[in-house]
Amino acid sequence: xxxxxxxxxxxxxxxxxxxxxxxxxxxxxxxxxxxxxxxxxxxxxxxxxxxxxxxxxxxxxxxxxxxxxxxxxxxxxxxxxxxxxxxxxxxxxxxxxxxxxxxxxxxxxxxxxxxxxxxxxxxxxxxxxxxxxxxxxxxxxxxx
Numbered sequence: 001x002x003x004x005x006x007x008x009x010x011x012x013x014x015x016x017x018x019x020x021x022x023x024x025x026x027x028x029x030x031x032x033x034x035x036x037x038x039x040x041x042x043x044x045x046x047x048x049x050x051x052x053x054x055x056x057x058x059x060x061x062x063x064x065x066x067x068x069x070x071x072x073x074x075x076x077x078x079x080x081x082x083x084x085x086x087x088x089x090x091x092x093x094x095x096x097x098x099x100x101x102x103x104x105x106x107x108x109x110x111x112x113x114x115x116x117x118x119x120x121x122x123x124x125x126x127x128x129x130x131x132x133x134x135x136x137x138x139x140x141x142x143x144x
Contacts, residue, residue: 006033021051022104036115042066043097045105050098052125053134058116061089064108069101076129094124096134 006013015026021043026032028040039059045051045068053073063072064086072079072087073096080100081087089095099105125134 009033021049022046030115037112039109039111041109041111043105043107043109045070045097045099045107047099047102047104050096052123053094053096053130054121054123054125055092055094056089056111056121057092057118059111059113059120060091061095062110063087063089063097064110066106066108068099068103068105068107070105070107071098071100072096073098073133076133094130096125096130 009027009032013032015029015032017024017026022045023043025042025044026040027042028035028038030036043051063070063081065081065083067083070081072081073094074087074089075093075095079085079087087095097105097107124130
């Protein structure tokens, strides 16, 4: 069945990508369903891991915590988020999600637009002030 005919994503047609900060279980993107405005991914972040500072030049994002504890940064503001909490990340705003707990962090990331012109993600973890913040937070979580 082509993606234009697919309306349901079952466990056997979910696309799983293994990334350094944990597996990404894609539930909605154009190669899975007929979606051009939304992306949905469930991310499982192991203890002590993080998705480093990055931004999405063309996409808005909502992060919804299903399980665990996240230290969520949006620009220079951070909050601890638990199950049922969420964060909104405007287009092109730097953000990072750390597993701040002692169990796997599971969150949903909802992004729009699915069809974009440029790169979906730009890593800014080696640019200041993110580089200093990254070092500070990494040292804090190294003990986990």
